[in-house]
Amino acid sequence: MTAEQRVQSVDEGKPAGVWSEFFEAVKPLVSAATRIVHEERLGTKTTMRVGGAARIYAEPASVADLQVLLREARAGGGEVLMLGRGSNVIVPDEGVDGLVVSLAHQAWSSFEPREDGRVAVGAGLRLKNLCGLAAKAGLVGFEFLEGIPGNVGGALRMNAGAMGAWMFDVVEEVQLMTRAGEVRTLTKAAMHVGYRHCEELHQAIALGALLRPATRSDAETVKRQMDAYSRKRHESQPREPSAGCIFRNPPGNSAGRLIDESGLKGARVGDAEVSPTHANFIVNRGSATAADVIALVRRVRARVREVKGVDLEPEVLLFGKEWKDVL
Ligand SMILES: Cc1cc2nc3c(=O)[nH]c(=O)nc-3n(C[C@H](O)[C@H](O)[C@H](O)COP(=O)(O)OP(=O)(O)OC[C@H]3O[C@@H](n4cnc5c(N)ncnc54)[C@H](O)[C@@H]3O)c2cc1C
Structure with a gap:
């Protein structure tokens, strides 16, 4: 890549030819089991079902292939974004000028229980499968994850939580890869986590984690608790495509209640709607665009500020962008 192209890649996005060069350079270096393609549409890989394509999209089949992808992208100055199950992101309509990597x-979907009850899981393991396998093994403590439509990597990055617990309550160690391709293991104590936040994973990529259950029981009991949580979710959350709670709860307050009390349930921009079932969900009624969702986020924020005097901050991430640039 010439110096001129390098500058362009940082300032204006890479020209298509440079991504072609990246693709041609990387393809022979990764194993045949690694999927790598141009212009992959991302909307259907997210639960909100909006947004454009990734210039390059890859599903690495091994640690070595992930290292190759990261190192080549770094050498070319290109941006790399991780995509989990896409349940906490809005992909912009113009897509993403970068390499999007999915595990x-x-x-990456391993689930390996140890003698002492601890379980090593891969970052690509769906939370749904984690819950099912944990129940089968009689491991207590993961029930709160039932119904969160992400994978382990996304849940670690977001410190996903529900029913009074969050992901890092059950984490002992995280195995991660730095952007330079170095593999490390960090104990929970060495990590900085909080509400929907894990600082280390803003940059590094989670490869897997060692989880510790609270205790052991029989499969039936664990399953019964999961079913109870699942019922609670079905009663309180919309069924239409969404990205879960759109705003963070302000300290000591509920974003959903603030939005509801501002009279916004059912408010619409195009096919994006504030769910009448749960005001902190924006749902896609069929053919919403990312622009519709962003415009509705803007409208909700403005109204809640006017009526309640509270500034709501999005919990959902704008993939490859910063909310502050569009709000
Ligand atoms: C119907 C519905 C209900 C939901 N309920 C809840 C809930 O109860 N509690 C809750 O907390 N959330 C909830 N969510 C939001 C969402 O499911 C969680 O935030 C989930 O943890 C996101 O995981 P994901 O795999 O989909 O990640 P994505 O949405 O794909 O990505 C989220 C972030 O994680 C990063 N990421 C993904 N994989 C990795 C990796 N391996 N390493 C480093 N970074 C990575 C991405 O780059 C992105 O920044 C809900 C969403 C929906 C649609």
Whole structure:
């Protein structure tokens, strides 16, 4: 890549030819099991079902292939973004000028219980499968994850939580890869986590984690608790495509209640709607665009500020962008 192209890649996005060069350079370096393609549409890989394509999209089949992708992208100055199950992101309509990496390959979906009850899981393991396998093994403590539509990597990055617990309550160690391709293991004590936040994973990529259950029981009991949580979710959350709670709860307050009391349930921009079931969900009624969702986020924030005097901050991430640039 010439110096001129390098500058352009940082300032204005890479020209298509440079991504082609990246693709041609990387393809022979990764194993045949790694999927790598141009212009992959991302909307259907997210639960909100909006947004454009990734210039390059890859599903690495191994640690070595992920290292190759990261190192080549770094050498070319290109941006790399991780995509989990896409349940906490809005992909912009124009797509993403970068390499989007997903740990969707089976190699990242491991679930390995140890003698002492601890379980090593891959970052690509769906939370739904984690819950199912934990229940089968009689491991207590993961029930709160039932119904969160992400994978382990996304749940670690977001410190996903529900029913009074969050992901890092059950984490002992996280195995991660730095952007330079170095593999490290960090104990929970060495990590900085909080509400929907894990500082280390803003940059590094989670490869897997060692989880510790609270205790052991029989499969039936664990399953019964999961079913109870699942019922609670079904009663309180909309069924339409969404990205979960759109705003963070302000300290000591509920974003959903503030939005509801501002009279916004059912408010619409195009096919994006503030759910009448749960005011902190924006749902896609069919053919919403990312622009519709962003415009509705803007409208909700403005109204809640006017009526309640509270500035709501999005919990959902704008993929490859910063909310402050569009709000
Ligand atoms: C119907 C519905 C209900 C929901 N309920 C809840 C809930 O109860 N509690 C809750 O906390 N959330 C909830 N969510 C939001 C969402 O499911 C969680 O935030 C989930 O943890 C996101 O995981 P994901 O795999 O989909 O990540 P994505 O949405 O794909 O990504 C989220 C972030 O994680 C990063 N990321 C993904 N994989 C990795 C990795 N391996 N390493 C480093 N970074 C990575 C991405 O780059 C992005 O920044 C809900 C969403 C929906 C649609």
